[in-house]
Amino acid sequence: MIGVILYYHHIAIGHLGRKTNIHDHIHETRLCCKRIRSLLRLGRYGMEPEAYDQFNAFYRDNARRLSTIRDLTALSETVDGFRESVRQEGVKRFLSWHKYHLLKERSNIIKSNDFEIIKSEVRDAFLQGIQDIKELRLKDVHAGIMGQGLQKIYLRGQKQLEQNLEQPDDHAMHQWRKQVKYLWYQLVYLDSLWPAIIRPFAMQFRELSKMLGAHHDLVVFQEALNTMKQKGKYLQEIRKVDKNCQLRKKRLEQASLAFGEKLFFIPSHSWGSLMALLIR
Secondary structure, eight states: OHHHHHHHHHHHHHHHTOOSSHHHHHHHHHHHHHHHHHHHHHSGGGSOHHHHHHHHHHHHHHHHTTHHHHHHHHHHHHHHHHHHHOOOHHHHHHHHHHHHHHHHHHHHHHHSHHHHHHHHHHHHHHHHHHHHHHHOOOSOOSHHHHHHHHHHHHHHHHHHHHHHHHSOOHHHHHHHHHHHHHHHHHHHHHGGGSHHHHHHHHHHHHHHHHHHHHHHHHHHHHHHHHHHHTTTSSHHHHHHHHHHHHHHHHHHHHHHHHHHHHHTOSOHHHHHHHHHHHTO
C-alpha cells in the first residue's frame, strides 16, 4: 500500500510541474490526492492515529489549495451540458456568455503570480513529503485490517444514505458522494486480488459516484446562477436555466438514492467480513 501511495504522490508531482493544459493537470493532481486519502482510510487501522491524521490532512489541505481552478472547469463543463440541450436562442446566448467569463476567470487565475506561488508551494510540499511516506510504517495491514477500513466507509455511506432518504439535502448528498468515491477507489485498488468478484462492486460504486458527481455539479451551478441574479442581467434566461437545473438535480437525486439502496443493503459488519474474505 505504501508503494501505491508513493506512486500517486509522484504522479501528482509530475502534473504540478506541467506548463500547458494546467487545468487538466490540476484536476489529475486532485484525483491523486483523493485516491491516496481513500488508501489511507483502507489501512487506517494498521496505522498510528497521529500518522493517519497527519497524512490525511496533508493531502486534503493541498488539494483544497488547488480547488478554484477545478471548480471553474467543472462549471464550464456543466454549462456545456445545458448548451447542448436547450433550444431557446436567448438561453444559448446567456450560457455562451457565462462560459466565456468562466474560462476568462480561470485563465486569469492560472496566469496570476498568486496561483503560480500556490502551485509551486504545493509541489515543494509534495517533494518534501516523499521521505515521510517512505518512513511511514503500517503496524499490520492484512485482510482483516482492510476489511475494517472498508466497513467504516461503508457504514458512513449507509448512514448518509438513510439521512438523504429521510430528508434529501444538497450538503448531505455531497457528503454521501465522498464515501461512495472512497469505496470506489478502494475497490479499484483491491481489484487484482479477485477481479471476477471485486470488479463488479467497483463498477457499481463508480456509476453511483458519477451520478452523485453530476448532482454536485448542478448544485454548484445553481449557486453560481443565484450569484448572477444579483447582477440583474439575463434574469429571464437565468430563471429558465435554474428551473431546468432544479429538475435535472431532482431526477439525479431520485435515481442516485434508488441505486444507492441496492448497493448499501448489506449490513455494515457483514460487508466488512465479506470484503475481508474476498481479499484474504
